[in-house]
Amino acid sequence: EPEVTQTPSHQVTQMGQEVILRCVPISNHLYFYWYRQILGQKVEFLVSFYNNEISEKSEIFDDQFSVERPDGSNFTLKIRSTKLEDSAMYFCASSENGQETQYFGPGTRLLVL
Amino acid sequence: AQSVSQHNHHVILSEAASLELGCNYSYGGTVNLFWYVQYPGQHLQLLLKYFSGDPLVKGIKGFEAEFIKSKFSFNLRKPSVQWSDTAEYFCAVTSGYSSASKIIFGSGTRLSIRP
Numbered sequence: 249e250p251e252v253t254q255t256p257s258h259q260v261t262q263m264g265q266e267v268i269l270r271c272v273p274i275s276n277h278l279y280f281y282w283y284r285q286i287l288g289q290k291v292e293f294l295v296s297f298y299n300n301e302i303s304e305k306s307e308i309f310d311d312q313f314s315v316e317r318p319d320g321s322n323f324t325l326k327i328r329s330t331k332l333e334d335s336a337m338y339f340c341a342s343s344e345n346g347q348e349t350q351y352f353g354p355g356t357r358l359l360v361l
Numbered sequence: 362a363q364s365v366s367q368h369n370h371h372v373i374l375s376e377a378a379s380l381e382l383g384c385n386y387s388y389g390g391t392v393n394l395f396w397y398v399q400y401p402g403q404h405l406q407l408l409l410k411y412f413s414g415d416p417l418v419k420g421i422k423g424f425e426a427e428f429i430k431s432k433f434s435f436n437l438r439k440p441s442v443q444w445s446d447t448a449e450y451f452c453a454v455t456s457g458y459s460s461a462s463k464i465i466f467g468s469g470t471r472l473s474i475r476p
Contacts, residue, residue, distance in 0.1 A: 293463040346462055354404040
């Protein structure tokens with residue numbers, strides 16, 4: 249069964265550094281999402297992406313964040329100048345169309361020191 | 362704004378006990394409802410979903426959920442739990458109208474099953 253994959257599984261970075269989290273969505277899916285889960289808190293929506301542009305973003309998704317689909321398979325989340333409070337598990341998800349089930353990747357655990 | 366409430370933060374049951382996890386949502390329009398499960402060390406997996414039709418939906422591993430529109434509820438049930446059901450369970454909702462619908466998650470219920 250096709251799966252969403254994410255790399256790396258863990259990332260440790262220094263405050264102020266840039267990180268890029270990578271996702272490979274399921275191949276025939278057209279809608280892509282990023283969510284995050286701070287330890288002990290609920291899973292929160294960050295951004296949705298369709299047709300090479302952002303469809304919706306939350307208030308968390310400020311100028312520090314950006315997303316890109318650099319080629320036909322990868323979907324990336326860039327965090328510029330990371331802060332301590334960016335430490336979280338980041339999940340990528342994809343769906344065939346915007347109303348169908350979203351399938352989640354295994355997540356990237358980001359730790360900002 | 363949409364929100365999802367899960368009433369139980371942590372539920373502890375013995376094997377073979379019956380399970381019901383509560384979920385209420387607030388949203389005035391058409392919604393799609395989900396239960397996701399996260400087993401220890403694994404990623405979020407879909408247990409079941411409700412889009413329309415029969416309000417009693419059956420999912421994987423013997424789970425079911427009932428959508429009660431008048432109560433804005435979508436409770437998860439299983440008649441007899443197993444030790445392998447130990448996991449975190451998330452109720453979630455998306456808008457039935459918009460494309461690229463974001464998922465609004467509840468805070469999760471940690472289920473611990475005593476062997």
